[in-house]
Amino acid sequence: MRHITTHSTPATGLRGIGDTSWQPHGTCHGMDPEDADATFFPLPRDHEAIADAKELCALCPVRRDCLNYALENDLKEGVWGGLTAEEREPWHKGLPRRLDYSRVVAFFNGRDVHxxxxxxxxxxxxxxxxxxxxxxxxxxxxxxxxxxxxxxxxxxxxxxxxxxxxGVPRRKNAKKKAVPAKSSRSATARPAAQQPVTRPVAPASAHAPLGKAA
Structure with a gap:
């Protein structure tokens, strides 16, 4: 079930059909209900009354929110957001396909957006x-x-x-290969100084004379 929030109702986190917190900022806010009905719900051919309503809507700082509210709640009568019912008809038909990125941003900012x-x-x-x-x-x-x-x-x-x-290549999680530590001295490098070569000593013959003399 959907819920309609009002400006006097604290935020509940529920997704509503329309956020009415904009209403106190409207030009028509505080008008006598009878005067408001006569102004914003004129007869279809009362062009003078329609012009008066649009003149008030043109000065309204929340005209866009008013129009969204009428579209979201499928209001087919009266002047909302400066548009008459006939002028809003194409908007009603194309509402499912409407893409307003400002509303998407408002959604991610936590606003109650339908x-x-x-x-x-x-x-x-x-x-x-x-x-x-x-x-x-x-x-x-x-x-x-x-x-x-x-x-x-x-x-x-x-x-x-x-x-x-x-053709975007997929990201691969390549494992880092262990690189062997470089030796301090290259295997092919020549030694800095000539090292003495040790040779095995031949075993003494069994018949060799003993003592100092060879």
Whole structure:
């Protein structure tokens, strides 16, 4: 089940349909409910009222958040984010394919963002590159650990197929070979000084005379 957060509700870590913490910063915040309904829910052909609503939206610092809220919650009536229901219709149809990298960045910064299908794929790919474990991705996307493990495996296969197509060599964990220590003196080097050669002494003959005289 999805939950809708409000500006008065503390952060719970749940992924919501829309983050409404932007509402107190809107130009329309604090208006009388009847005046707000008359201004932002005009008749389809009341061009003057629509122009007045768009004029207020043009000054709003959270106009983009207002538009996202209307799209995420499938609001098909009224003026939201400076756009009428007819002007938002193409956005509603193309919502699953929308890719807004600012929303992806907001997701990694811990914001409560309702990701589109395209944005969700980008998040999974970046989670794999960042070395996220399945349990962390499962908590962020509110899915099972098994599902998160499968998604990370698919992202890994995608990277492998891309590298193979582009001819990127795979990284090998080459073991370092032991290099024998160099001897202080080369085997072929000639000695600095001529060393005396010792020769074996021939054994004395059994018939040799004893004493000093040979």
């Amino acid at each position: 990701l589109t299908e395209a944005e969700r794929k980008v998040v999974i790919d970046h989670a794999y590159v960042r070395g996220w474990r399945p349990d962390r991705l499962a908590t962020a996307l509110q899915i099972s650990t098994k599902h998160a493990r499968d998604l990370l495996r698919q992202a890994a296969n995608k990277v492998f197929d891309r590298d193979r197509t582009l």
